[in-house]
Amino acid sequence: MTEFEIRRQKILSKxxxxxxxxxxxxxxxxxxxxxxxxxxxxxxxxxxxIRRTQGGAINYSNEESLKDKVLDFNMRxxxxxxxxxxxxxxxxxxIKDGExxxxxxxxxxxxxxxxxxxxxxxxxxxxTMTIGNLLKKDKKNTVLxxxxxxxxxxxxxxxxxxxxxxxxxxxxxxxxxxxxxxEDEGFFATLGSEARIKxxxxxxxxxxxxxxxxxKFSVNLPNLVCKFNKRTTLVxxxxxxxxxxxxxxxxxxxxxxx
Numbered sequence: 001m002t003e004f005e006i007r008r009q010k011i012l013s014k015x016x017x018x019x020x021x022x023x024x025x026x027x028x029x030x031x032x033x034x035x036x037x038x039x040x041x042x043x044x045x046x047x048x049x050i051r052r053t054q055g056g057a058i059n060y061s062n063e064e065s066l067k068d069k070v071l072d073f074n075m076r077x078x079x080x081x082x083x084x085x086x087x088x089x090x091x092x093x094x095i096k097d098g099e100x101x102x103x104x105x106x107x108x109x110x111x112x113x114x115x116x117x118x119x120x121x122x123x124x125x126x127x128t129m130t131i132g133n134l135l136k137k138d139k140k141n142t143v144l145x146x147x148x149x150x151x152x153x154x155x156x157x158x159x160x161x162x163x164x165x166x167x168x169x170x171x172x173x174x175x176x177x178x179x180x181x182x183e184d185e186g187f188f189a190t191l192g193s194e195a196r197i198k199x200x201x202x203x204x205x206x207x208x209x210x211x212x213x214x215x216k217f218s219v220n221l222p223n224l225v226c227k228f229n230k231r232t233t234l235v236x237x238x239x240x241x242x243x244x245x246x247x248x249x250x251x252x253x254x255x256x257x258x
Contacts, residue, residue: 090258105156106177174205195223214239
């Protein structure tokens, strides 16, 4: 075996044993540069051996187990429903007539979309037919649905086709639901495919509005959607702690407590 084949086999063994590793950890272990490790991880991912994440990789089977942990959409609709209603209602007041929006699929974003019936001449791009049908009932709005692979866990479209379509547009605001908030790192998603859709929407928008109830804080998930920055607005509920609130605002995030 060649040197790089041996290294890749050792990397795979380490990931299988420890479930996840960071690029920095692998650089230190194998005494090579980041680009070399990046190419190794890319190769292993193409072989369906691992799944790359922001700053590292996880075991492929671990990614599959994450899917098992994703709640059925109908179950998620009832979880923290009162907080989600308050958050979505407040978030709708941040939208102006005539704006263009990207709306990510999710339970809170669906509630948010249901509050847009009093808005006029919106142009909305979404990756879920549920939101599309809801908004199209009002003929004042223009609605575009992304193509792509239908996710069984979230009833949204994901994958390269959806990402490419999203990238063809520039909008005023992206409204994103999120699975986890790490007050030291940023906003995270459970699955890599969903994180990539959210990232594509964020890149296409001038402003970012994230909707997340306070139960999403300190949940450990692998796929970073975005780090905290000054163009981000978070709408959450009164369950956020003073320490969490201060950390986010210190990072430049605008936080509304609904």
